[in-house]
Amino acid sequence: MKKTMISQDLIQIIKQTFQLNWKGVHGVSHWARVRVNGLLIAKQNGANQRVVELFAFLHDVKREADFNDPDHGERAAQFIDSLPIDLLGLNTAEKALLMLACEDHSKGMVDGDITVRTCWDADRLDLGRGGKRPNTEKLCTDIAKQKEFYEQAYQRATYQHRVPENTEMVQVWKPAI
Ligand SMILES: [Fe+2]
Numbered sequence: 600m601k602k603t604m605i606s607q608d609l610i611q612i613i614k615q616t617f618q619l620n621w622k623g624v625h626g627v628s629h630w631a632r633v634r635v636n637g638l639l640i641a642k643q644n645g646a647n648q649r650v651v652e653l654f655a656f657l658h659d660v661k662r663e664a665d666f667n668d669p670d671h672g673e674r675a676a677q678f679i680d681s682l683p684i685d686l687l688g689l690n691t692a693e694k695a696l697l698m699l700a701c702e703d704h705s706k707g708m709v710d711g712d713i714t715v716r717t718c719w720d721a722d723r724l725d726l727g728r729g730g731k732r733p734n735t736e737k738l739c740t741d742i743a744k745q746k747e748f749y750e751q752a753y754q755r756a757t758y759q760h761r762v763p764e765n766t767e768m769v770q771v772w773k774p775a776i
Contacts, residue, residue, distance in 0.1 A: 637721030727756030
C-alpha cells in the first residue's frame with residue numbers, strides 16, 4: 600500500500616478538528632482501514648483514489664458522538680466545503696463527489712457514482728471492528744460483495760483491535776502522529 604497523499608497541513612487540521620477519542624472506534628485506526636479498503640476497491644473499479652483517500656480521513660471528522668450522531672456526515676461535508684480546494688488537492692468536480700460521499704455515507708444508500716459507492720463500502724467494510732460481518736445487501740460495489748474481499752476486510756478490522764500498533768494501516772499515519 601502506497602504512502603498517503605494527504606498533506607501534513609491537512610493532517611494537522613484534522614487533528615485540531617476531531618473532538619472524539621483519536622484512538623477510538625471512529626478514530627484514526629478506523630480511518631486508516633477505510634483508506635486501505637477504499638484504495639483496494641478503487642484499484643479494481645477505477646474509482647477516484649484521491650477522493651477515496653480523503654473520504655477515509657474526513658468522513659467522521661465532525662462526529663460529536665461515537666453513536667447516534669445522524670448529522671455527522673452533513674457536518675463533514677460542510678467542513679470540507681470550508682477548506683481551501685488547494686489543501687485538498689481536488690478539482691471542483693472531485694470536491695463535490697467527496698462532499699456527497701461524506702454527506703450520505705451513513706444513510707444506508709447503495710446507488711450512485713462509482714467513487715461515492717466505493718467510499719461507502721470502504722467504511723461499511725470496517726464494521727468488523729464492532730464484531731459485525733458486513734451485510735452484502737448493504738454493500739454497493741461488486742468488489743466489496745465478493746466473499747474473499749469482505750472477509751479480508753473483516754480480518755483487518757478485527758486484527759486491528761487486538762494489535763493496534765502493528766499494522767500497515769496505522770503505519771501509514773505514523774510519520775504524522
Ligand atoms: Fe466511518
